[in-house]
Amino acid sequence: MSGPEPFGARLRRAMDTRGPLCVGIDPHAALLAEWGLNDDVAGLERFSRTVVEAVADRVAVLKPQSAFFERFGSRGIAVLEASVAQAREAGALVVMDAKRGDIGSTMAAYAESFLHPDSPLFSDALTVSPYLGYGSLSPAVALARESGTGLFVLALTSNVEGGEVQHAVRADGRSVGATMLGHLAAENAGETPLGSFGAVVGATLGDLSSYDLDINGPLLAPGIGAQGATAADLPAVFGPAVRNVVPNVSRGVLRHGADVVALRDAAERFAEEIRTALAAA
Ligand SMILES: O=C(O)c1cc(=O)[nH]c(=O)n1[C@@H]1O[C@H](COP(=O)(O)O)[C@@H](O)[C@H]1O
Numbered sequence: 001m002s003g004p005e006p007f008g009a010r011l012r013r014a015m016d017t018r019g020p021l022c023v024g025i026d027p028h029a030a031l032l033a034e035w036g037l038n039d040d041v042a043g044l045e046r047f048s049r050t051v052v053e054a055v056a057d058r059v060a061v062l063k064p065q066s067a068f069f070e071r072f073g074s075r076g077i078a079v080l081e082a083s084v085a086q087a088r089e090a091g092a093l094v095v096m097d098a099k100r101g102d103i104g105s106t107m108a109a110y111a112e113s114f115l116h117p118d119s120p121l122f123s124d125a126l127t128v129s130p131y132l133g134y135g136s137l138s139p140a141v142a143l144a145r146e147s148g149t150g151l152f153v154l155a156l157t158s159n160v161e162g163g164e165v166q167h168a169v170r171a172d173g174r175s176v177g178a179t180m181l182g183h184l185a186a187e188n189a190g191e192t193p194l195g196s197f198g199a200v201v202g203a204t205l206g207d208l209s210s211y212d213l214d215i216n217g218p219l220l221a222p223g224i225g226a227q228g229a230t231a232a233d234l235p236a237v238f239g240p241a242v243r244n245v246v247p248n249v250s251r252g253v254l255r256h257g258a259d260v261v262a263l264r265d266a267a268e269r270f271a272e273e274i275r276t277a278l279a280a281a
Pocket residue numbers: 024026065097127156157158159200201202222223224225226227248249250251252
């Protein structure tokens with residue numbers, strides 16, 4: 001019996017048809033103010049609905065940042081549920097950015113919250129932290145395989161503080177970040193056209209040629225726009241793995257709101273810069 005189509009295959013198709021851009025839905029209080037919205041549930045709802053309306057029918061991936069919804073408690077979560085459903089309905093894949101990570105039994109509950117088809121927050125993929133040990137993620141890996149969803153595992157994050165953990169060198173001489181990439185390569189072995197278990201690798205990190213980024217899975221690359229990286233940096237940072245990169249832009253697009261057309265144009269400019277960079281790679 002064949003199960004649901006795996007996330008990696010669905011993502012590859014979306015990237016090939018729509019381009020690889022991921023737009024973040026990050027309703028910062030400062031952005032709500034810039035958009036002329038109140039920092040309340042109505043403002044949150046309007047913000048998220050506008051972003052979804054502007055880009056969910058054209059970009060491959062939308063990535064809501066759960067923290068900005070959790071800030072408003074249960075009513076914020078209700079807005080998040082609606083945003084996920086609307087974005088998926090419009091044909092975008094949704095990566096829930098909740099960065100979950102815990103011991104096995106609790107991890108299983110986190111996984112069910114986002115990756116079980118019956119969950120109100122069911123998403124196409126979830127960001128997870130492997131820093132309780134990669135093996136602690138195994139319930140999420142198992143559920144993702146079953147439900148045709150994916151994971152993005154924090155491997156080499158875009159923030160400078162990440163280095164003290166991710167660049168730390170283990171007794172076997174490999175860095176922690178490289179070890180996470182190795183686990184993901186094993187997870188994705190033999191999958192075509194692309195595995196479902198991705199890594200988060202910041203676009204801000206400069207030359208990564210000392211890392212083996214060939215994990216046969218997607219590389220979610222935040223850091224373009226507000227954090228200083230550009231689309232033109234992608235080939236130099238990612239080398240041959242650039243064709244599996246899903247570049248994320250949040251504030252770089254969102255600061256152009258509150259108008260649907262302005263947001264759409266901003267996303268299109270980033271998408272075009274990414275196309276140009278990849279064509280030259
Ligand atoms: O997992 C992530 O998405 C993530 C990982 C990382 O290493 N760095 C990083 O910035 N992010 C997220 O990516 C988004 C970046 O937003 P902007 O800097 O506004 O484009 C935020 O939602 C961050 O939480």
